[in-house]
Amino acid sequence: AQSVTQPDIHITVSEGASLELRCNYSYGATPYLFWYVQSPGQGLQLLLKYFSGDTLVQGIKGFEAEFKRSQSSFNLRKPSVHWSDAAEYFCAVASEGGSQGNLIFGKGTKLSVKP
């Protein structure tokens, strides 16, 4: 069965430090992969997505993610974290055989930023 694993429930980084949030997926074919962010009091916002092509994907707010098929991973990175990045981050894969809006989400990683 398809699944998405985000092994870190909560991460704390200092402002200005680099960030990497881990995501592993289980999927039979070429996956459609997404990262979403939910800031306090907001809905989920799409950060970036991978469908095909270049395995390094650039997103909004200075985020990027790298698709590694051999590791079944799609980790999210940012070189320098800002206090406004404190939020919950969700990795997702489009359900195989389903519409591309039928997403399978990981449990999320909550990011705290220390001043």
Add this chain to the structure above:
Amino acid sequence: EAGVTQFPSHSVIEKGQTVTLRCDPISGHDNLYWYRRVMGKEIKFLLHFVKESKQDESGMPNNRFLAERTGGTYSTLKVQPAELEDSGVYFCASSQVRAGELFFGEGSRLTVL
């Protein structure tokens, strides 16, 4: 342009009562989705409308849940009768095209006591 709006933002009801959640998608978005996050668990897909038609309802947990989208505009999700395990945050999302970006609402938090 208004985003996806959901109402109510928070609802507290007793077990056995009925609750109706409403979602207004972005104007012109034919695709509308409902998701649910139970505390501590993943956000899970419930169903997908294309205009007024249910395209995929594979995630609906049981027949206590009824989703409608009359006229292909706003959608309602009714839970009747509510059970304790229905507590969680219900998200609505819309997209202009089937493979397009999903725009999510802020969610409706349901607490069943």
